[in-house]
Amino acid sequence: MSTPEKTRRPDALTMEVVELIGDVVARFYADYELAAGEHALTGPQARLLSLLSLEPLPMRKLAQKLKCEPSNVTGIVDRLETRGLVERRPDPADRRVKLAAATDEGLRVARDLREGLRFAREPLAGLSAEERGALRDLLRRMLDA
Template sequence: MSTPSKARRPDALTLEVVELVGDVVARFYADYDEAAGEHALTGAQARLLSLLSVEPLPMRKLAQRLKCEPSNVTGIVDRLEARGLAERRPDPADRRVKLAAATDEGRRVAQDLREGLRFAREPLACLSDEERRTLRDLLGRIVRSDTL
């Protein structure tokens, strides 16, 4: 019978990378919240609108992506809908399911939010095109390998 292998502890370099990723995430969210405020949106409203600007999604999937309860998503969509930034529509594949979708105005605001992020204009802009492509590719590998 084999003994269970002890989980290998991360090395110092890995821990340093994890800390830096955490710092990047914190800075991104702070910037996103600030950009959202300039549009009289909360950070959660802005993040949901950003997701909807890519594709319409059912509430359940929005809740999973935002890591919150579906009832919270319903309230956020209600507020975006009241401002004309989102709408609910039937899912063409299953008319029992409602999709939330960004309106034209919602997609415009989502684009303004992305363009308004200082994070994208300052630290990332100082990297060369090749460095940004390398960073994109490495981050993509990390995201695609996530099995959680």
């Protein structure tokens, strides 16, 4: 009788891959913290600004994406708003909801943050375009599973 898939122990290669993914995530966050510090931002402020550079989002959605309490998001948005990097807007679909949106200056800082990540300039840039494409495709497959 075979062991059910969910109770089977992962093989050594799978565990090595999991450890490497953890190392990559830790390195990415450390690099993000350094890039954020160059703009006098905390890591959470930089990550929130990065999310808002893609699209305005309601506070609740930001909290979900950042995996934190909505009250924490409110404080982060308040601090970024004071610096002129974020603004609150009414949601056109539901005027009772407030969206947080990056200002033009916030978009510029978010772009500078992305471009300043050593992680993207060094290890990823050392891969060929074909290797980066393959890595991207594999990561997408993992996330879609």
